[in-house]
Amino acid sequence: MTNEMSDSVESDVSRETLADSPEVRAYFGDAYPPVARFADMLHDQGELRGLIGPREVSRIWERHILNSAAVVQFLPEKGTIADIGSGAGLPGIVIAAMRPESQVLLIEPMERRCAWLSEVVDELELTNVEVKRGRAEEYHGAFQCDAVTSRAVAALEKLARMSLPLVERGGEMVVLKGRNVVNEIEPARKVLRKYKTEEPEILEAFSVEGVESTTVLRIRRTAAPV
Secondary structure (H helix, E strand, O other), X not given: OOHHHHHHHHHHHHHHHHHOOHHXXXXXXXXXXXXXHHHHHHHHHOOOOOOOOHXXXXXXXXXXXXXXXXXXXXXXXXEEEEEEOOOOOOOHHHHHHHOOOEEEEEEEOOHHHHHHHHHHHHHHOOOOEEEEEOOHHHHOOOOOEEEEEEEOOOOHHHHHHHHHHHEEEEEEEEEEEOOOOHHHHHHHHHHHHHOOEOOOEXXXXXXXXXXXXXXXXXXXXXXXXX
């Protein structure tokens, strides 16, 4: 057996073990069944439909599902949450499953990805989700949310321009970022001042033991004056 084949087999075993582990089941609780079904859909169709790369297929739980889930602890249990550039549904679908009392808006400009998101929503019977086709900027002035999230969409300066107009005063922009996000803060200062935000917080988010932590950036808009 070649090293490449061995790595592939080990990754598949790791994926199956992690997916069915008591720790993962306990972490997701009531959300485990829909999340597990979503992971299966990504595993079966994600590469074929251009949603994830071929190397990601065997690492869906640790690289995508649990990575997305780590942001949920910083999101409101109720209210409206928008996921910008939702793509494959990461983190939006995971959030919707874990925050059933929130309304989750999946904002995605590509038609084929919106079709996928709609299929997932129907399959998982997520009644708290609405798929909105378009760029985030197209919805500026149309609505505002308690929280706006995203994953691997753009550098903070651009992402803040896209996201903050959708965040109501007192609400938060809570995004999954790389570990070097600290370097993105200074270039974004002008945008953050424009939308009257508090100082950005860089948070380390954990999910289950043995899975790498996730870096989350939280930016709160100051509340409107009384």
